[in-house]
Amino acid sequence: MEGKRIPFGFSQRTLPHFSKDDYGPESKGFVKNCYLNGLTPQEFFFHAMGGREGLIDTAVKTAETGYIQRRLIKALEDVMVKYDGTVRTSKEQVIQFLYGEDGFGAEFVEDLKINLLKMDNKKLDHQCRFLPPGKSTSEIERLLSNSLDSELARSIVNDPQVALKLTNEFNQILKDREDLRTIIFKRSSDDDIHIPVNVPRIIWNAKEEYKIKSNSKSDMHPSDVLRKLENLLDDLSPIPGINVRKDDLLL
Numbered sequence: 001m002e003g004k005r006i007p008f009g010f011s012q013r014t015l016p017h018f019s020k021d022d023y024g025p026e027s028k029g030f031v032k033n034c035y036l037n038g039l040t041p042q043e044f045f046f047h048a049m050g051g052r053e054g055l056i057d058t059a060v061k062t063a064e065t066g067y068i069q070r071r072l073i074k075a076l077e078d079v080m081v082k083y084d085g086t087v088r089t090s091k092e093q094v095i096q097f098l099y100g101e102d103g104f105g106a107e108f109v110e111d112l113k114i115n116l117l118k119m120d121n122k123k124l125d126h127q128c129r130f131l132p133p134g135k136s137t138s139e140i141e142r143l144l145s146n147s148l149d150s151e152l153a154r155s156i157v158n159d160p161q162v163a164l165k166l167t168n169e170f171n172q173i174l175k176d177r178e179d180l181r182t183i184i185f186k187r188s189s190d191d192d193i194h195i196p197v198n199v200p201r202i203i204w205n206a207k208e209e210y211k212i213k214s215n216s217k218s219d220m221h222p223s224d225v226l227r228k229l230e231n232l233l234d235d236l237s238p239i240p241g242i243n244v245r246k247d248d249l250l251l
Helices: 041-076 121-130 137-144 150-158 161-183 201-208 220-233 248-250
Strands: 092-097 110-113 194-195
Touching: 121 161, 137 150, 150 194, 161 220
Parallel strands: none
Antiparallel strands: 110 194
């Protein structure tokens, strides 16, 4: 009880069944039997003493923690996140320049696996490179026709500006993977990151909403996708005057 052996509750003994000044294991609360085998009367009594202490601790701690919570909420009831991203009181005193030091609401944060971190060159080429080197124009067009509309694949192959954009995008992906390995996850072998945006779920919801099947051919031009990506980066500036780089979006 209270982190100690059972104290003497009677005259120099724990229970009247024991002799005075008995410091033996059985007298001071040692229980060697289990409920299945059966407890002795003294063991059952000591178990009841320990259980009662647990109930009292639960009741007392409930009241104490409840009152602590009430005082905390009362002290923080005028604190709010302002439109400039800072956390201030009703007197405009700055508590934090960014909510939670990272701007994330903890109730929305999820673990997201970054597949790019551990992706090898072969898999990266298969998934991200539109124009593989060492192949003829007809071979590239045939490969693109497996996932894109035939006319669209032909226009991509015959347009050098689109080819340059796609090559630059693939080089940027390679740079992003290198930054992930050498800077962001330099001291960690884990490929999970805590962010409030679940990108795979957004993609899945869009595919379900627009009835897009995984084996169907796409009619979206890669140039349009890249332009939308650049526009998204421009729109992701939460505070005026702060530009979001592509590397920041990756984070």
